[in-house]
Amino acid sequence: MGLIADHIGVFGSGLRVSAEISACTFVLAALLGAVLAVCRISPVLPLRVFSRLYVAVLRSIPLLVLLTLFVFGLPEIGIVYSLQWTAVTAMSLYWAAFFCEVLRAGVRAVPRGQIEAARALGLGFGQTLRLVVLPQAARSIIQPAASLLIAVTLNSSLAAAVGVTQELTGQTELLDQQYAQPLVTFGAAAVAYVAIALCVGRLAGFLDRKMAVTR
Template structure:
């Protein structure tokens, strides 16, 4: 345990970097996912086909493979920016497909009567989505979205596999290479991930319970 206690700052910095990567990824996935879900329910055929094809294609590729393609493929195409942001872009594009399907499930849960009433009041398609459908859809899938956020955090560890060494798993690997105590270092990393994801799950449950009363 001496390795852990003497390097608490390393674990803290690694956890902070993992949180930053996860937060940026989730925000990007949320923006892309909501856009894709709107396309999937659009009356415009090409938009529906594009969104359906994107979701099917992305969900059929392992995240690590997609990360590798982005990290090594973008420079070949002349697109060069920092490695962490390349990872965030790849993971955001990946999780957007899952976010889309989660939001679409929430949209389906909105009563058709409310949609018809909104149309009868003269709301445009954009107003219908932004004022009636999406707020209720997002609220109804709060727990699935929390699970998606947990998945994003846990899978941020794959960033270490493509060279991001300052996030939690990458820092743990470096400590293990230095002290050769994998059980101790990776147990500490696992505890950090478990504490973080457990907290998110608990907060989501509390928030979901409060919102359920107001429905």
């Protein structure tokens, strides 16, 4: 345990980088996922086909394949920028597909009668979406979005496998190689990850209860 106390800074910076990667990935994935979801329910056929194919393909590619493709492939076609952001790009593209599905499920969870009532009142597509569908959909996606955030955080560790060793899992492995105390180092990292997952889960449960719609 003394090892942990001595290197609390290492764990702290690892945790910070992990949180940074996860947060950036989550926000970018949410934005792109929202665009994809809008494409998916829009009346414009090419956009709908594109969104459908994008989700189908990106959900079938393992994240690590996408990461290696971006980290080692992009330089080959002359696109080079910081390693951490390359990893974030790949992860955002991957999670956007999942986000699109979560959002779509949220929209579908709104009873059809609500939409029909809105149209009967004379609301247009944009108004129906903005005033009736989205406020209700937002509430029902809290839980799935939270599990997505947890998954994003856990899988941000894969960045270590392609060389972003500054994040928590990478730092833990380096510490272990220095001090050869696997039980302590990996145990501490596991505790950190479990704590993050618990916090996110609790927060989502709280929000969900607070904003629940009684139907």
